[in-house]
Amino acid sequence: MRIGSHDISPPLILAPMAGxxxxxxxxxxxxxxxxxxVSEMTTSDPRLWNTRKSLHRMDHVGEPAPISVQIAGYDPAMLADAARYNVEHGAQIIDINMGCPAKKVCNVYAGSALLQDEPLVERIVTAVVKAVDVPVTLKIRTGWNRANRNGVTIARIAENAGIAALAVHGRTRADLYEGDAEYETIAAIKQAVRIPVLANGDIDSPAKAREVLRLTGADGLLIGRAAQGRPWIFREVAHYLQTGQILATPPPDEVCRILLGHLDALHAFYGEVQGVRIARKHLGWYAKDRPENAAFRTVVNRAESAAEQIRLTREYFASLQAPGALAA
Incomplete structure (x- = not known):
């Protein structure tokens, strides 16, 4: 799959998730x-571009290409300026957020709230596409609510404006993240446009990934929440789609290496105090849905320093290797 001049292989994309x-x-x-x-969504308000949070979100030094940055807002001119600013700071793909259902985003008429106003959608995508020389992608939901699934109309507007690829979450804004994602609208969108369409929503296993591709005919997939605490899901899905075979679950020693590397990166990127705090949620995600790992949550709650966080993680995984220990 290609987005502009960029070859996206495999066509499996980490969905943008704030925080x-x-x-x-x-x-x-x-x-x-x-x-x-894709990056966390960055604000289109220039007054906030130099805050600590925004500077972290716009840091792409050493990041492998292509670099995709998501922008959020409601004003076409501001979004166009934000696109230019991010390209000047390393973005190679600009993604427009019209999919976030969070109240604090929708209340300022951004994210999926924009789906209510098709003329505004057209003005925004047109302005952003014209503002930059890199590909522009769009993330949407199937509509504002179940009575107003206008995803096909939005997709045609996007294609006509020059959007290079479209990601569709199989829920409306009103659904938030509740219930099951529906893929019929994504399939209809895929039939209605010629640009690449990416399916998103409830893709949490290799088998589900293949099923969603079958149901939608999509060119690729976005995986979000299922990657939290399980970043190896991408290689699992890619392997299954290519071979039809399920990869073995990573053994505890490999999970430990992955997690320790992630902790080191967080501590280095944010500094010790903030890095330790942010790492706690990732440690919790690594332990989620595994009853035998309940003890691992003590690492989340006890560690107050980077060294202690790393030491407790090493000790926990070493205990799993001990005779008679439960496998992770």
Whole structure:
């Protein structure tokens, strides 16, 4: 699959997630097999570009190409300026956020709230595409609510404006993340446009990935929440789609190496105090849904320094290797 001049191989993309897809996590997921990793959404408000949070979100030094940066806002001119600014600071693909369902985003008429106003959608995508010389992609939901699934109309607007690829989450804004994703609208969008269409929503296993591709005819997949604590899902899905075979779950020693590398990257990127704090949620995700790893949550809660966080992690995984220990 190609986005502009960029070959996205495999066509498996880490979905943008606020507070999650920072540079350390993007780099990790790319090493684990993601063909592309999209940044956390960055604001289009220039007054906030020099805040600590924004500077971290716009840091792409040493990040493997192609670098995709998501921008969010509601004003076409501001979004166009934000696109230019991010390209000047390393972005090679600009992604427009019209998919976030969070109240604090929708309340300022950004994210998926924009799907209510098709003329505004057209003005935004047209302005951003004209503003930069790099490919522009768009992330949407199937509509504002179930009575207003206008994803096909939005997709045609996007294609006509020059959007290079379209990612569609199989829920409306009103659905938030509740219930099951529906893929019929994504399939209809794929039939309606010629640009690459990426399916998103509830893709949490290699088998589900293949099923979603079958149901939608999509050119690729976005994986979001399922990658939290399980960044190797990308290589698992890629291997299954290519061979039909399931890769073995990473053994505890490999999980330990992956996690320690992630911790080191977080501590280096954010500094010790903030890095330790941010790492806690990732440690929790690594332990989620595994009853035998309940003890690992003590690492999340006890560590107050980078050295202690790393030591407790090493000790925990070493205990799993001990005779009679439960496998992770």
């Amino acid at each position: 999650v897809t920072d540079k350390p996590f993007r780099q990790l997921c790319k090493r684990m097999g993601a063909g592309l990793a």
